[in-house]
Amino acid sequence: MPEPNGGNGGGPTNAIIEQQLQLFGDIVVSKFAASPANVQPFQTTTISYQVQALPNALVRPVTFSINGQKLGSGLSGSATFPVSINTTFELRAANHITGMAIATTPVTVNQSQCRPGSIPGIGITAAIKTNVDQGFAGRISGTGSTVTLSDGVISIQIPINLPGGAGTMNIAVQIGVYQSGQSFSVTDEAVTIQVHLNTDLNVDSWCSNGMQELVQPFMQHIVDNEIIPAIVASITSQINNVISAAEQSSPLHQGYLLTTFALTIDGISFLVCPSTPSIVVSGPLRSA
Numbered sequence: 001m002p003e004p005n006g007g008n009g010g011g012p013t014n015a016i017i018e019q020q021l022q023l024f025g026d027i028v029v030s031k032f033a034a035s036p037a038n039v040q041p042f043q044t045t046t047i048s049y050q051v052q053a054l055p056n057a058l059v060r061p062v063t064f065s066i067n068g069q070k071l072g073s074g075l076s077g078s079a080t081f082p083v084s085i086n087t088t089f090e091l092r093a094a095n096h097i098t099g100m101a102i103a104t105t106p107v108t109v110n111q112s113q114c115r116p117g118s119i120p121g122i123g124i125t126a127a128i129k130t131n132v133d134q135g136f137a138g139r140i141s142g143t144g145s146t147v148t149l150s151d152g153v154i155s156i157q158i159p160i161n162l163p164g165g166a167g168t169m170n171i172a173v174q175i176g177v178y179q180s181g182q183s184f185s186v187t188d189e190a191v192t193i194q195v196h197l198n199t200d201l202n203v204d205s206w207c208s209n210g211m212q213e214l215v216q217p218f219m220q221h222i223v224d225n226e227i228i229p230a231i232v233a234s235i236t237s238q239i240n241n242v243i244s245a246a247e248q249s250s251p252l253h254q255g256y257l258l259t260t261f262a263l264t265i266d267g268i269s270f271l272v273c274p275s276t277p278s279i280v281v282s283g284p285l286r287s288a
Contacts, residue, residue, distance in 0.1 A: 012097045020059060024093050024100045028052040031076075032091050032103035038110065039083050041259055041273035045107050047089050048078040059095045066091055083107050084182070084259045084273065113250075114259060114273040117242035119235065121149050121267035131230055132158060135222070141168065149265050152178050153189070154231070167197040169215065173223055175231065177268075179261040186232050188223050191216065235268065243272050250274065 012020075031050040039045050047066050052075070054062055061073045067089050071077040081089070091103040125147040133144040139160050146157040158171040174190040193212045239258060246256045254274035261270045 017098050019057070020095065020097045021100055023055045023058040024098075024102060026055050027058075027093060027102050029091065029103040032105050034089065034105050034107045037106070038108050040110055041114065042082060042084050042257065042275050044080050044082050046078050046080045047105065048076070049091050049103070050076040051093075051102075059097055062093055062095050064091065064093055083109055085109055109273075111259075111271070111273060113254075114271050115242055115246040115256070117239060117270050117272065119238050119268040121265065124154070124231075124234075124267060125149065127234055128154065128156065128227070128231065132156060132227070135226070136160060149263065149267065151265070152176055152263055154263070156227075162195075162197075165198065167195065169193060169195045169211070171215075171219055173219075173227070175223070175228065177231070177235075177263040179258075182257045182259070184235065184258070184261045186228050186235070188220070188228060191220050191223055193219060239270060239272070242270075246272055246274075 029049065029051050031048060034045045034047050036043075036045055049064065049066070049071075051064075054060075054075075063073050064071045064077060066079050067081065067087075069079050069081075071079060081087075086107070086109050088104050088106050090101045091105075092099055092101050094100075128147045129145050132147075133140055136145075136158060141159045141161045145159070148155045154175040154177060156171075156173040156175070158173070160169040160171065162169060170193070172190070172192045172194075173188075176185070176187045176189045178185055193215050195209075195211045195215075197211075243256045243258075247254065250256075252274075256272045257275040259271045259273040262268070
């Protein structure tokens with residue numbers, strides 16, 4: 001076979017990579033399965049694999065991994081995973097040249113006892129706008145702040161009138177909202193400030209630039225210590241209301257945990273499911 005480095009001391013050529021990928025595709029997977037393949041929320045499943053002898057021309061060592069968990073170079077192995085949502089597990093083979101997925105197997109979660117919940121987009125944006133407009137009362141211009149939602153992001157535009165008619169300032173804030181384990185995270189992604197002074201030099205003057213630098217840490221403090229905590233408290237309260245209702249109606253008095261969570265242009269959707277007694281989760285949301 002050709003030298004792995006193409007014979008010139010450099011990295012592998014495209015031809016070598018393509019050859020190795022074809023050889024990975026020739027690996028015969030005798031077994032790649034989950035036990036059990038159907039689980040309750042937060043239950044564990046064991047994924048096992050077994051492959052036949054590797055093609056002779058495949059560069060060694062070849063290592064195997066399942067969903068990112070490395071299992072070594074053995075031709076068989078297994079790993080145990082907790083599962084909270086329907087998941088497709090992937091067996092990947094790799095060497096120092098390249099790698100590829102060579103098998104997949106699904107695990108289905110029984111969600112019959114889970115409870116969905118949602119927070120309408122208008123409820124999220126209206127609450128944030130009210131808090132921001134009140135916080136900048138007397139200085140905010142026009143119709144006040146604008147709050148919009150997109151996938152995983154809350155964007156806030158805050159137009160401000162500077163004292164004495166000196167000009168205007170626009171504050172743009174981007175806040176990330178996403179699932180984090182059995183909870184969620186709300187993080188400051190960007191705070192930018194643009195100052196427009198009523199002078200001939202306008203935003204390019206040293207005065208406007210200096211004002212932007214002065215206001216930046218002040219606004220950062222407001223975002224991190226006032227806006228974000230208010231968003232976290234509001235979302236947590238509404239999720240915990242769904243959790244409480246689910247727990248109270250459970251004939252087995254099960255504890256419930258957040259399973260899925262997503263922010264889109266339409267608002268927040270989430271799912272809470274009964275947890276097993278062995279699951280303990282810290283964070284702002286209730287646990288069993």
